[in-house]
Amino acid sequence: MKTIKTEVAVIGAGTAGMTAYRAATAGGKQAVLIESGPYGTTCARVGCMPSKLLIAAAEAAHAAKAAPAFGVHPGPVRIDGKAVMARVRAERDRFVGFVVEAVDGYPEADKLHGHARFIAENKLQVGDHTVVEAERFVIATGSTPIVPEEWAAAGPRVINSDAVFYWDDLPESIAIAGTGIIGLELGQALHRLGVRVTIFARGESIAQLSDPDVLAVARRALSGELDIRYETKVTTVELDGEQLVVTSTRLDGEQRTERFSHLLSAVGRRPNVHELGLEHTGLKRDHHGIPLFDKYTMQCQDGPIFIAGDADNDRPQLPEAADQGRIAGDNAARYPDVKPGLRRTPLTIAFTEPQIATAGASHEELCASHKGRFAVGKVSFENQGRSRVMLQNQGMLRVYGEFRSGRFLGAEMIGPRAEHIGHLLSWAAQAGLSVAAMLDMPFYHPVVEEGVRTALRDLAHQLANEPKHDDPCVDCTPAP
Template identity: 30%
Template sequence: MRHYDLVVLGTGSGNMLLSEEFADLRTAIVEPGRFGGTCLNRGCIPSKMFVLTADAVEDARAAKRLGVHAGVDTVDWKAVRDRVFNRIDPIHESGLEYRRRSGVDVYTEEGRFVAPKVLQVGAERITADTFVVAIGSRPVVPDIPGLDTVPYHTSDTIMRIDEVPPSLVVLGGGFIAAEFSHVFSAFGADVTIVQRGPRLLMAEDEQVSARFTELAALRHRVLLDATTTSVARHGDGVAVTVELPDGGEQVIEAAMLLVSVGRRPNTDRLDATAGGLELDEHGHILADSAYRTSVPGVWALGDVVNHFQLKHMANAESRVVQHNVLHPEDVRTLTNTVAPHAVFTSPQIASVGLTEQAARRRGTDFLVSVRDYSDTAYGWALEDTTSFAKVLADPADRTILGAHIIGPQAATLIQPLIQAMSLGLTVDQVARDVLYIHPALTEVVEQALLAL
């Protein structure tokens, strides 16, 4: 039985831990998949490279509103795909070799706890003074009759297909469904979205969610309040039977099926409970604000411990855990509880803090301001008629409670509002004490703040 000072499980944000400060420790990494984790290999990075291409296609087709008569002859899917993965795939081998050259033992089989701080990896059993669990999450595969009898894709696999299907059924209405529906629609697929709820992107502010649903329905076939009751083969594709809100059924035939109904933490694959780790009802590891688990000397970070499933959150947690492992007598916590996110679909969406419906549900007093892109000079240049920025503020202390933007460059436009929330600045400070470039699109943020 080999013993280590530190064992890190997972090479997404967990791989960021091993800085030069750990050089004198005997360390090991356990990674049965590819170095870089979900984000690099099958998540945020490759998907956004596809999204950028889809945006270029959509911009070309929409240019006629600006007086530019352009079009798209073809989209070379294989060239796009290979550009993405020819850049990403070599990182696995280089990461693996780098760690081994630097004296870190790398185990490439799956690890499972057999007792607290005792890990079975293949035929070997290892122990350590300190474990960091950062094994991430994976797509949920729902229990739908017939699903196990048909070929289907999840976000793990769909980016590596050989050609764009003529038609695609997407089960789910969240981030992943929205982004891939945009990509494949732009590339020529006839997309049908099957969503159990009354709107797409239900976690967003209701006003944003409603606007996105309205716009998505102009590009895709969108079935709302619909339940998938069964799936069957249909030729080389699939037939998806859907129960509609009126009680009727509809069969949707398509060349390909994408299942994107959520993600689950990988704690079951780890036998976390055998390792003494306490879990919540969703399977996430319970940890305190310093990311200590129920087992002394075992820390956890990323998708396996939080519900955000955001790479930037996992990276911030990794920095905190890195300090705490090195300085257990002086632990830090992630003091910034503001967790922004973006959905890179069309139109782009970004959000931080309370939604209006959450504020009402909590009984939180708030002021709200909504400003259309079309109220700004740059919005005129874009000929934009559907995008807006929305800001909620506390009427007593005048700090920002939440911000929600739908439209071009939303993920960039929201950043000053994130900073204001993180630093505790008031609406007045951010609106009046800062100069906003005219006629930049950031004026939509300025105008929303001034209205408050």
């Protein structure tokens, strides 16, 4: 076993790790990038890019089926599952290729392949071949989809979301456990591509929404198309020939047994921090085993170890992973002169239809930080002009502003063009704009953004007439 010495060791070559490596070397430090699996980020290989390819195919099929409502009759729609998945895989491989090409451009001496674990505060063992002694470290090991052991015991037809993008063809049916972004995006896409889909939700949550009014509209809108079983958990999964026998139990105790080709576990992801030998670092960790860290410097306690990306379980999204990796790499290079980096205003988008977006502070967060000190404005998209023109008139936008200052705080929505509206609103929140300043901005006609203006006008009215007793947080407490 050989020993090498370096200034910065980056564990993980995903989005956060690659960005940290580039930041550390740009800071003038010698760095090594360590990866145990294939090169190619989660986003490119099994995440945001291949999922959008599947969604794009589903949107094409849905548009053809919805065309008669406009008086356009294209004829029967035939979905070629093998062709759909061939395009998904081919384009996915193209995106992965760009990432691999970038890694190929790094000096060979800077790359190590194998599982890394701490064997001392300043020392890693990589596989069975190399010991790395470093002055500073960046943990960027990503996360892994969770599949409960009792489900996995039923065999390979119980899958996580990664497996979907290696299919050669579309299945006849699938059960999906989880109504987070991944479960909803894949569930709706597969449904629109002709797959029989049932989605199980342990509670009543939808994606990242916390505003009770928006959540209620989202449940109605999505349940109008999809078979979503709220307050229902998957209790047993058994293999029977080429199918799975899935038994589910509702909150009231009612049970139902059904057969599916697959069960997709979309119940969350687990940070990859449990086999890193963190017990040898002296770092304090939370109940999930994640080192305690400063989210503005990405520093773990006050030492030379930094953490970034999905590994820290804080906003697990590609833009956040890139920002965190940059901050961690910068600070690893300049340690001990650690400085806060830019953490942008939160923005989360689900590419369902209607789309779902949260921008800035969420309703739940404001109920904790601004209870009794914020107002709410809203608009329904049911009668919003451009939305009706497109036959996409479903959803609601709720916007939040601070009493006294009039500052815009955030928003939650489900509705048409939410991916674009979410950007506008997150920019406004990061810029610290007031609601009045936002209303001074130009609004064209006819556009969906006119709905934003309607909601902001309602919010401005609420801010100008601060009630003495009305509390927008009365529904914040989770249901029993």
